[in-house]
Amino acid sequence: xxxxxxxxxxxxxxxxxxxxxxxxxxxxxxxxxxxxxxxxxxxxxxxxxxxxxxxxxxxxxxxxxxxxxxxxxxxxxxxxxxxxxxxxxxxxxxx
Numbered sequence: 001x002x003x004x005x006x007x008x009x010x011x012x013x014x015x016x017x018x019x020x021x022x023x024x025x026x027x028x029x030x031x032x033x034x035x036x037x038x039x040x041x042x043x044x045x046x047x048x049x050x051x052x053x054x055x056x057x058x059x060x061x062x063x064x065x066x067x068x069x070x071x072x073x074x075x076x077x078x079x080x081x082x083x084x085x086x087x088x089x090x091x092x093x094x095x
Contacts, residue, residue, distance in 0.1 A: 014048040021055045058092045
C-alpha cells in the first residue's frame with residue numbers, strides 16, 4: 001500500500017442521508033470529491049445507499065455489488081458498484 005496517500009478531503013455526504021456515521025469516509029483529494037458530487041447529481045439514491053454502506057459496514061460483502069479486490073497490488077482495497085458503470089474504490093482503515 002505504498003502508493004496510497006493519506007486522506008485529504010472529507011467526502012461530501014448526500015443531502016438525504018440520515019445515517020449515523022460509524023466510519024469516517026474521506027476522499028483521496030478534491031478531484032475525487034468533485035467526481036463523487038457529480039455522481040450524486042446523476043444517481044442520488046444509489047449514492048445515498050453507497051455512502052450509508054461505507055459509513056456503517058464497508059467490509060460487508062454484497063454479491064456483485066461490494067467485494068474486496070484480488071491480487072497483491074490491490075491488497076486491502078475494495079470496490080463498491082454504485083451503478084452498472086460507476087464504481088467507488090476504497091481502502092478501509094481499521095485505525
